Amino acid sequence: MTALRFDPTNLPPETAALRQEVRRFLAEERARGSWSPRGDFGTHPDPAFSRLIGARGWIGMTWPRAYGGHERSGLERYVVTEELLVSGAPVTAHWIADRQSGPLILRVGTEAQKQRFLPRIARGEIFFCIGMSEPDSGSDLVSIRTRGTKVDGGWRITGRKVWTSNAHISDYAITLVRTGPPEPDRHSGLSQFILDLKAPGVSIRPIRNLAGHHDFNEMVLDDVFLADDLLIGQPGDGWKQVTSELAFERSGPERFLSTYRLLAALVEQGGYDPDDRMAEQTGRFVAHLWALRGMSLSIAGMLQAGEAPNLEAACVKDLGNSFERAIPEVARLVAPTVPLPVPGANDDFAAIQAEAVLNAPSITLRGGTREILRGIIARGLGLR
Amino acid sequence: MTDLVFETADRLFRDAVDKDLLDAAEAGTFPRELWRAVAETGLVEAFADPETGIADAGAVLRAAGRHAVPLPIAETLLARRLLQRAGLDAPEGPLALAPADPRDRAAFVEGRAMGTYYGVAWGGDAAALVLLADGEVLVADPVRTRIEPGRSLAGEPRDTITIDGPVLAHAPAPTDVAGLRLEGAWARSLMMLGAMETVLDVAVTYANDRVQFGRPIGKQQSIQHQLALMAEEVAASSVAARLATERLDGPEAFLAVAAAKIRCGEAAGKAAEYAHQVMGAIGFTHEHTLHHFTRRLWTWRDEYGRESDWSIELGRYVASVGADGLWPWLTRA
Ligand SMILES: Cc1cc2nc3c(=O)[nH]c(=O)nc-3n(C[C@H](O)[C@H](O)[C@H](O)COP(=O)(O)OP(=O)(O)OC[C@H]3O[C@@H](n4cnc5c(N)ncnc54)[C@H](O)[C@@H]3O)c2cc1C
Numbered sequence: 001m002t003a004l005r006f007d008p009t010n011l012p013p014e015t016a017a018l019r020q021e022v023r024r025f026l027a028e029e030r031a032r033g034s035w036s037p038r039g040d041f042g043t044h045p046d047p048a049f050s051r052l053i054g055a056r057g058w059i060g061m062t063w064p065r066a067y068g069g070h071e072r073s074g075l076e077r078y079v080v081t082e083e084l085l086v087s088g089a090p091v092t093a094h095w096i097a098d099r100q101s102g103p104l105i106l107r108v109g110t111e112a113q114k115q116r117f118l119p120r121i122a123r124g125e126i127f128f129c130i131g132m133s134e135p136d137s138g139s140d141l142v143s144i145r146t147r148g149t150k151v152d153g154g155w156r157i158t159g160r161k162v163w164t165s166n167a168h169i170s171d172y173a174i175t176l177v178r179t180g181p182p183e184p185d186r187h188s189g190l191s192q193f194i195l196d197l198k199a200p201g202v203s204i205r206p207i208r209n210l211a212g213h214h215d216f217n218e219m220v221l222d223d224v225f226l227a228d229d230l231l232i233g234q235p236g237d238g239w240k241q242v243t244s245e246l247a248f249e250r251s252g253p254e255r256f257l258s259t260y261r262l263l264a265a266l267v268e269q270g271g272y273d274p275d276d277r278m279a280e281q282t283g284r285f286v287a288h289l290w291a292l293r294g295m296s297l298s299i300a301g302m303l304q305a306g307e308a309p310n311l312e313a314a315c316v317k318d319l320g321n322s323f324e325r326a327i328p329e330v331a332r333l334v335a336p337t338v339p340l341p342v343p344g345a346n347d348d349f350a351a352i353q354a355e356a357v358l359n360a361p362s363i364t365l366r367g368g369t370r371e372i373l374r375g376i377i378a379r380g381l382g383l384r
Numbered sequence: 385m386t387d388l389v390f391e392t393a394d395r396l397f398r399d400a401v402d403k404d405l406l407d408a409a410e411a412g413t414f415p416r417e418l419w420r421a422v423a424e425t426g427l428v429e430a431f432a433d434p435e436t437g438i439a440d441a442g443a444v445l446r447a448a449g450r451h452a453v454p455l456p457i458a459e460t461l462l463a464r465r466l467l468q469r470a471g472l473d474a475p476e477g478p479l480a481l482a483p484a485d486p487r488d489r490a491a492f493v494e495g496r497a498m499g500t501y502y503g504v505a506w507g508g509d510a511a512a513l514v515l516l517a518d519g520e521v522l523v524a525d526p527v528r529t530r531i532e533p534g535r536s537l538a539g540e541p542r543d544t545i546t547i548d549g550p551v552l553a554h555a556p557a558p559t560d561v562a563g564l565r566l567e568g569a570w571a572r573s574l575m576m577l578g579a580m581e582t583v584l585d586v587a588v589t590y591a592n593d594r595v596q597f598g599r600p601i602g603k604q605q606s607i608q609h610q611l612a613l614m615a616e617e618v619a620a621s622s623v624a625a626r627l628a629t630e631r632l633d634g635p636e637a638f639l640a641v642a643a644a645k646i647r648c649g650e651a652a653g654k655a656a657e658y659a660h661q662v663m664g665a666i667g668f669t670h671e672h673t674l675h676h677f678t679r680r681l682w683t684w685r686d687e688y689g690r691e692s693d694w695s696i697e698l699g700r701y702v703a704s705v706g707a708d709g710l711w712p713w714l715t716r717a
Contacts, residue, residue, distance in 0.1 A: 004619045008626060019715065086711050260711075268707035270699075279699030280692055286702050287646035287695065290639065290714060291624040298623060315616045371605075377615055378608035381588050 004312055004380070006294075009301025015079045022083040025056060037088030037347070041211070041258065041359035045169050046090035047127070053084075053091065054124025059098045063106055068119030074304040078297065082253040088261055093169055097121045100249060101128035101174050104192075108233035108241055117172075117194070131161040131175035131195060131219055132242070139372050141176070142186050142239065146221060148177040148193065154227040155179070157193065160220050165366075167204045167217040173197055175221075176242060179235050190238030194230045201225070211358035244308075249367060251299040251313035256292045256320030258363060259327040262356045263289070265349050266331050281330050288323050292316065311380035318373040321363045328356035386439040393427055393447035401451045406676050409454035410539035414509045419455055419478060428457065431465040441465075442574050442629040449578025449684075452676040454540060456480060456506040458571035462564070463514035469558035470521040477511025480504050480526070482545065483561055484568060484688060490517035490547070492554065497522050500546045503687070507531055507543030515547070516557055516564060523553040538679035566641050568688035570628050573644040576684050577625045579677045580618045580648075580655045586674055587611060587659040594664070601662070610658040617651035624648060636717035642698040649685035649694075656681050 029035055035049050053059055061077040063069025084091050102121045105113055120126045137144045146159025157177055167173060173195040180189030197204065201224035206214045233241045263285050270278040295316050302309045331353055332339060341358075342351035364370040378384055400418050409415055422428060430440040441461050448457045456478045463479035482488065482501035490499025497517055507513065508531045513524040524547055532544040559567075588611055591602030601607050621644075628644035631637050656678040660667050667674045685691070705713050 004615060004622075006619060006623050006626075008630070010630075082715075264707040264710055267702055267710060270703050272703055272706075274699060274703045276696050279697075279703065280695040281699065282702050283642070283695035283697065283699030284646060284650075284691065286698055286710070286714070287624075287643035288620075290627070290643040291620045291647045293714070294623040294627050295620060312619070315619050318612075319616050319620055371609070374609040374612040375605070377612035381611055381615055383588065383591060383602040383608050383611060 004315060005302075005309065006298040006312060007302055007305075009075070009298045011075055011079065011297070012073075015076055018076055019079050019083060022058075022080055023087075026083070026087050026089055035090055037261065038090075041355045043085065043088060043092050043095075044090045045093035045127075045166060047093050047124075047169065049090045050094040050124035050127070052124070053094065054122055058084075059094050059124055060102050060118060060122035063102065063118060063122065067106065067114050068122035070122075074300055075297075078253070078300045082257065082293075085253055085257045086260055092166060093127050094121070094124050095254075096130060096166070096170075097126065097128040099252065100130065100245065101172070101194075103245060103248065104174060104232060104241065105194075107244075108237070110229070112229060113194070113232065126172065127166070127170040129164050129167045129170040129173045131164050131167070131173040133163045134160055135162055139369055141242070142182075142190070144176060144178055144190070146175070146177050148179040148191060148226075150179070151225075154225055155193065155231065157195070157221050157224045157226060160218065162207070162218050163216045164204075164219050165216045167197060167219055168206060168214070171197060173219065174232065176238055179238075187239040189236055190242075191235045192232045192238045192241055193226050194232050195221070195224070195226065196230065199224050199226065209359075209362070211355065246368075247299065247303060247308055247310045247313040249313075250317040250373075251296050251303075251309070253293070253296060255317045255367075256289065256296065256323050259324045259356045259360075260289075262327050262331055262352050265347075265352050266327070266335060269335050269349060278334050281334050285323070285327060285330070292320050292323060296320070311377055314368070314373040314376045314380075317368065318370055318377070321370065324363050325360050328353060328360055332357070385433075385436045386443050389427075389430060389440045390443035390447055392425060393444045394450065396421060396425060396427070397447055397451035397453050401453055403673055403676075406452060406454060406673075414506075415454060418453075422455065422457070423477075428460045428464060431461060431468070437465075438632045439629055442570075442625070445571050445574035446578040446581075446625070449575035449580075449680070450582050452538075452579065452582075452680055456510065458568070458575060459505050459510075462567050462571060465567075466514060466521055466557075466559065466564070467523070470555040472521060472523060472553050472555050475512040475523065475552075478506060478509060480507045480510035480513045480543075480545075481564070481568075482507075482513065482515050483564070486561075486565075488561075490515065492517040492520045492522060492551075495550055495554075497524060497547045497549065497551050500544065502544050503534070503542045504545050505536075505543075506541045507545045508533055508541055512552070513545065513547075515551075516559075516561055519557050519560070520554045521557045522551040524551045536679075536683040538676070538683045540680075540683070565688050566637060567632070569645040569694070570632055570641045572684040572688050573621070573625045573628060573641070573648040576648040576652045576681055577618070577621045579681050579684075580614075580621060580651060583655050583659045583674065583677050583681070584611070584614050584618050586677075587614065587662045590663055590667075607662055610662055614655050614658045617654050621648040621651045631717070638701065639698070639713075639717050642694040645689060645694045646691045646698070649691040652681035652685045 057070045060069040061072040148155045175195040179191040201222040205218045337350045339353035340350040341354045431437040459481040460479045463481040464474045467474045485502040515522040530546040624644040624647040628640040631640040
C-alpha cells in the first residue's frame with residue numbers, strides 16, 4: 001500500500017514581509033479604486049488589474065529573470081496567491097498563464113517560444129486558457145477528436161472545444177489535439193498547441209452558466225493553420241505534458257478558498273457573541289481550513305523540493321472542494337437570511353451566499369471531477 | 385531523533401501487542417510485562433528532552449494508537465510532564481491523570497484532597513494518581529481512594545475515583561484544568577491518527593483479498609471510493625496532528641489543538657464507518673482485530689472534548705478575532 005506523504009513545510013520568515021507587502025498593495029489599490037471584490041464567486045477577470053500585478057512582479061514569480069520572471073521561491077508564490085484569493089482580487093485573467101501555461105512553456109518550450117511568450121505573460125499583457133474538453137470528451141480526455149494534420153510549415157487543426165473558461169478574454173489557448181494514431185496505446189498521438197485565438201478559423205461562442213454568468217465558451221476550430229512554432233513540446237507527447245503538472249494544478253489554495261468570502265461573511269453574521277449553533281459551524285470550518293492549508297503548504301514544499309506528490313494533490317483537491325461546497329450548505333441553515341441574488345452588490349451577505357449556492361456544482365467538476373480524483377487515490381492505495 | 389523514537393515504539397508494540405494480549409487486557413489483566421518493556425525503553429519519559437520532547441511524545445502516542453496498546457501511555461506521559469513542570473518527582477510505574485471530565489469537582493484544603501474524578505483511565509491499575517485541584521498538582525496513593533471500576537467503549541478501564549484524605553505530595557500547578565484538557569486532546573488526536581492508519585491498512589488489504597462476484601471487492605468503484613475517502617481523512621488528520629504537535633507549547637496551541645481534535649475526531653468516525661462497511665460481517669465479529677481499533681476511535685473522539693465542544697470554543701474565539709482578523713490570525717499561527 002502506498003502511504004500518502006505530507007512532509008512538514010513551514011513558510012520561511014522572509015515570506016511574512018512579502019505577505020504584508022501584498023496586503024498593503026491590495027488595500028492601497030482598493031482605496032485608489034483599481035479594484036473591489038465583487039459579489040460573484042471566487043474571483044473575476046480584470047486585465048488592467050493583471051497588468052498591475054505583473055508590474056509588481058507577482059506573475060511568473062518563480063521563472064528565470066531571463067524570461068521576465070523573478071526567481072522567487074514556490075513558497076513565496078504560494079503566499080502571494082493565497083493573499084490575492086482571500087481578498088477576492090480579480091486575478092482570473094492571468095491565472096491560467098501564471099499557474100499552467102507559462103510553466104509548460106518554460107519546461108518543454110523552445111528557446112524562441114520562451115522569449116516570445118514568457119515576458120509578456122509575466123507583465124500581465126497576454127492571457128491563456130485551456131482547450132482540452134470537448135462535447136464527447138470530458139473525464140475521458142484521451143478520447144478527444146479535434147485533429148491536427150501536418151502541412152507544409154505547420155499544422156491544420158479542426159474540431160470543437162467546450163467549457164473553455166475565459167477564452168473570450170484570452171489571447172491563446174493551450175489546446176490538446178490528436179495528431180497521430182492511438183498507438184501503441186490510446187495515450188499516444190496527442191499533441192499540445194499554443195492556439196492563437198485570433199487566428200482565422202477560430203470562433204468563440206459564449207456558454208452562459210446556471211448562475212447567469214459568461215465564464216466558459218465553445219471554441220470551434222475550422223481548419224485553423226498554426227505555424228510549426230506553435231506546437232508546444234514534442235508531437236505525440238501531449239498526454240505526458242498534460243499529466244505532468246497535475247500536482248501544481250490540484251493542490252493550490254484555489255482548491256479550498258473559493259468560498260472563503262462566504263465563511264468570513266458568516267463569521268461576521270455571527271457577531272461578537274455567536275450562539276452555539278453558529279459558533280459550532282464556523283469553528284468546525286476553521287478547523288478544516290487550517291488542516292487543508294497545512295496539507296496544501298506541505299505539497300508546495302514538496303514541489304519546491306522537486307517531488308511530484310500527485311496523489312496527495314488529488315487528496316487536497318477532493319477534500320478542499322468538499323469543504324468549499326459545505327460552506328454554502330451550512331450557511332443557509334444557520335444564517336439569519338436566505339440566499340438572494342443582489343445584482344451589483346459587493347458585500348451583501350445574501351448575495352455572496354447566492355453566488356456560492358449557484359456556483360457550487362462547478363467546484364467538484366472543473367479540474368478533474370470528484371469521482372476521477374477518488375479513482376486516482378484508490379489506484380495509489382493499490383486497489384486497481 | 386523523533387523518527388527513531390517512533391520506530392522503536394512501533395517495533396516494540398508490533399511485537400508485543402497481539403489479539404490475545406488485547407483480549408486479556410479487556411478481560412481485566414493489566415499487561416505488566418508489556419509495561420515493563422515500555423518503561424525500560426524509556427518511552428514514557430519521552431517528554432524529558434527539552435528540544436524534541438513534544439515531537440517524541442507525539443511519536444510514542446501515534447505508535448500506541450497504531451497498535452491499540454492497552455496501557456495508560458498518554459496518561460503517564462502527560463502526568464510525568466505535569467510533575468516535571470511542577471518540580472515534583474514522578475513515581476515509578478503507570479500513572480493515572482485527572483480530571484479528564486469537565487464535571488469533576490475537587491478541593492484541596494489544608495493538605496487534604498476531597499472530590500470525585502470520573503472516567504479516569506486505568507485509575508485502578510495506576511501506581512499513583514496525579515490530580516489537579518484548587519490550583520495544586522497532587523500525587524495520591526490509589527490505595528487510599530475509593531475506586532469504582534468502569535469501562536470505555538473499547539473495554540479499557542475508565543474508573544471513578546473518590547478521594548478524601550491526605551496526599552503523598554503536592555505543589556502549585558503549572559497549568560489549569562483547561563491546559564490539561566488541551567494536552568489530553570492533543571494526545572488523543574495522535575492516538576486516533578495511529579489507529580486510523582491501521583484501520584486503513586487493514587481495510588485496503590482486505591479489499592484486495594476478499595473475492596465476490598469473481599473478483600476482489602477492491603475492484604468495485606464504490607469500495608475504492610470509500611477507501612479513497614478514508615485515506616483522505618487519515619491524510620488530513622496526520623497534518624492536523626503534526627501542526628498541533630509543532631505548536632503545543634506555542635502561543636497558538638489552542639487553535640492548533642482544537643483543530644486537530646475536531647479534524648481527527650471527525651475523521652475517526654468516518655474511518656470507522658467506511659472500514660466496517662468495506663469489511664462486511666467479518667469486521668463485526670469479536671474474533672477479528674478491527675474492533676480493537678474502531679472501538680478505541682469511538683472512545684477517543686469523545687474524550688477531552690468532542691468535535692462539537694471544541695468547535696463551539698473555536699467558533700467563539702474566531703468571533704472574537706472577527707471576520708477581518710480571521711485570515712491574518714490563521715496565517716500568523
Ligand atoms: C466551471 C467549469 C470550468 C471549466 N473550464 C474548463 C476549461 O477551461 N478547459 C477545459 O478544457 N475544460 C474545462 N472544464 C471542463 C471540465 O474539465 C469537465 O467538466 C470535467 O473534466 C468533466 O467532464 P464532463 O463535464 O464532460 O463530465 P463527464 O466526464 O461526462 O462526467 C459526468 C459524471 O460522470 C462521472 N464519471 C465520468 N467517468 C467516470 C468514471 N470512470 N468513474 C466514475 N465516474 C465517472 C464524472 O465524475 C461526473 O460526475 C470546465 C468545467 C467547469 C464545470
